Amino acid sequence: MKRMNFDEAIENAIIQAMLEDDRIIIMGEDVHTNRSALVARFSDRIFPTPISEASFLGAGITAAMAGLKPIVELWMIDFICVAFDAIVNHATKVYDFSGKRWGVPLVIRAPCGGGLGDGGQHEQILYGSIASIPGIKILLPSNPADAGGLMLAALQEKHPVIFLEHKLLSEQLLYYLGGSGRNTVKFDVPENGIEGEVPDHWVPLEIGKLKVLKEGTDLTMVSAGVAVHRCMDAAIELEKQNISAEILDLRTIVPLDIDNIAASVQKTGKILIVDEDYKQFGLSGEIAASLLERKLNFTYQRIGTETTIPFSPQLEVKTLPSVEKIVSMSQFLFYGSH
Amino acid sequence: MDAEVLHLYELMVRSRFFEELTKVLWEDGLIPGELHLGIGTEAAIAGVVSNLIDGDAIASDHRSTPEFIMRGVNPSSILLEMMGHPGEESLCAGLGGHMHLFSKEYLMATSGIVGASLPGAVGFALAAKYKKTDNIAVSFSGEGSYNQGHALESLNLASTLQLPVLFVCKDNGWSITSKSSDFTGGNLVQRANGFGIDGISLNGLDVEEVYNAIQVIIPRIRKNKKPYFLHVLVTHREGHFTTDPLLNPKDTLKKYGASITKSFLTPKGANLGKRIKSVGTILSSLMEFRKQVKSKNDPLYITRRKHQELAQEFDEVDQNIHREIKKILERTLEIYGGKSK
Structure with missing residues (x-):
């Protein structure tokens, strides 16, 4: 085993895949800058594009249909809204429309998430909005090993995948977007997420399998991405209060590993969903409904983003999932009061 | 003419000093997030904004501070907003931040989504025409935004609905870290012409050149209710944003x-x-x-060089604005309750 940064691990897995499969190309905004090391090695397999999301994402779909395996990059998942038609009406539809004869092996790679003080148009995570459309998988790794393994898996898929890369986990994105080049700002960066052990040779991870990060007996916490690390920190606090939390890292939002969520909830009887996405009409409600359909008996709470993410850092921190909120909500779930 | 030159110079200096201040505050960590400075666009913005009247609307982008300052929006409220101060004194109560500045009073709206200022201006112009006013709407955005679908659709919409829009294309040559000439097919003025919109390309570093042209263009838009496309060459010395890898x-x-x-x-x-x-x-x-950094590409330097006879007056403007910005900073920090180095 060796150690790598989160963004290094993704790039490393992509290199391994590109050497094995010459159908893989990379296209998107500023990829010549953001992937300069790949440009230096793979040259004409990297296609920088204008700022034309609707066009290059739509083109990525048919390039995939014609036999390539494009990794299409957006600066941020927020900008997918400019190209939402390509996702909702095309990437997810072609396979069914063609009588299941024509797949779209497309990987969309996009930074996501809040905590950089950038405001409500550049900090969303949006997986819930996209997840409601059948026909697309959504990955959200929380650490370098999962990031590399999931990227490799995404590149072996026959259907569209969105690979979300949380900005607080990527050293490069923190530098460019957060301005951590200045020493005067600090971000709440999860140290076990931004850097960690990775395998010597990448093996694809199974898409749709969650990981039990910590076993526990009193309540189940379900989350993904940076929120997983907030849960882990909260669990340390809760241990001191003799509350033992089991922490599940979803790793993939779609397909949702409901079997393993159900197994944990059967054991603990309590579930807290910690969701960086919007609380309403999203992941947290979906998990509740899926568990109820299985006629399980459990008590339930959720933490999610309820408003536009405020620009002001002091308001932002109150809006996004935090250790404080998780501890408080866990106590509520455990004792029935705060 | 001297009075006009001095007025335009004053608008530019106010914006410049204000933005230089925000850069320091950003480096001090008092302004969070990305910071996109309009340094290098002042001449183009001043030439346009100085020709607007009450009721004219502006839709702009992530680099909109100069137009907010020049239009007369309270600078302290802008600064507090950029610092994320969650209070009534902030332009948007700390919820928007510098990429999302809004002033209902001045009909000014911005967006950090590239190209969004074009549909924004079209809607403002539709409202102005429907209300039978003489007002116009201005869209400010970069040349990179003219590769977005919604931007091109807006040119067509304004043309077919015959709306009083001035589309200002601030061409600084760079689409984030991409050289725009590598990513732009054809010529942008001709592109606008293709939608039936008249247009012109000007040196956006020369405030008088822009001002003089706009004095003819804007009254024509008001009268004819037809859009116009203004392409101005500008610079962005401070990069796409203050952490632009190309800056250093x-x-x-x-x-x-x-x-x-x-x-x-x-x-x-x-x-x-x-x-x-x-x-x-x-x-x-x-x-x-x-290459952008050279002073011969600086709109303030260009104005001063063209009017050396006004050197003393320019110096006075500099000193007055310097004092003004200092007062704004003091007032702002008092409200913010913080300290700057």
Whole structure:
């Protein structure tokens, strides 16, 4: 085993895949800058594009249909809204429309998430909005090993995948977007997420399998991405209060590993969903409904983003999932009061 | 004419000093997030904004501070907003931030989504025409935004609905870290012409050139209720944003040079000829960017050089604005309750 940064691990897995499969190309905004090391090695397999999301994402779909395996990059998942038609009406539809004869092996790679003080148009995570459309998988790794393994898996898929890369986990994105080049700002960066052990040779991870990060007996916490690390920190606090939390890292939002969520909830009887996405009409409600359909008996709470993410850092921190909120909500779930 | 030159110079200096201040506050960590400065666009913005009247609307982008300052929006409220102060005194109560400034009072709206200012201006113009006013709407955005679908659709919409819109294309040559000439097919004025919209390309670093042209263009838009396209060449000395990797090529090469070199030398991949070409492209874009920094490309410097007889008056403007900005800073920090280094 060796150690790598989160963004290094993704790039490393992509290199391994590109050497094995010459159908893989990379296209998107500023990829010549953001992937300069790949440009230096793979040259004409990297296609920088204008700022034309609707066009290059739509083109990525048919390039995939014609036999390539494009990794299409957006600066941020927020900008997918400019190209939402390509996702909702095309990437997810072609396979069914063609009588299941024509797949779209497309990987969309996009930074996501809040905590950089950038405001409500550049900090969303949006997986819930996209997840409601059948026909697309959504990955959200929380650490370098999962990031590399999931990227490799995404590149072996026959259907569209969105690979979300949380900005607080990527050293490069923190530098460019957060301005951590200045020493005067600090971000709440999860140290076990931004850097960690990775395998010597990448093996694809199974898409749709969650990981039990910590076993526990009193309540189940379900989350993904940076929120997983907030849960882990909260669990340390809760241990001191003799509350033992089991922490599940979803790793993939779609397909949702409901079997393993159900197994944990059967054991603990309590579930807290910690969701960086919007609380309403999203992941947290979906998990509740899926568990109820299985006629399980459990008590339930959720933490999610309820408003536009405020620009002001002091308001932002109150809006996004935090250790404080998780501890408080866990106590509520455990004792029935705060 | 001297009075006009001095007025335009004052607008530019106010914006410049204000933005220089925000840069310091950003470096001090008092302004969060990305910071996109409009330094280098002042002449183009001043030439347009000085010709607007009450009730005219502006839709702008992530680099909109100069137009907010020049239109007369309370600078302290803008500064507090950029600092994320969650209070009534902030322009948007700390919820929007510098990429999302809004003033209902001045009919000014912005967006951090590239190209969104074009549909924004079209809607403002539709409302102005429907209400039978003489008002117009101005869209400010970069040349990179003219590769977005919604931007091009807006040109067509304004043309077919015959709306009083001035589309200002601030061409600084760079689409984030991409050289725009590599990513723009054809010529932008001709592109606008293709939608049936008249247009012109001007030196956006020369405030008088823009001002004089706009004095004819805007009354025509008001009267004819037809859109117009203004292409202005500007610079962005401070990069796409203050963390632009092109701003400090030395730092960028120090940070990423080793991995680029290592990657370049690793066997398997493209052939050597292709690799050399790719690395050459990365290096040349880093170096080319620095050309913008020269003072002969600075709109303030250009104005001063053209009117050397007004040197003393310019100095007075500088001193007055300096005092003004200092007062704004003091007032702002009092409200913010913080300290700057």
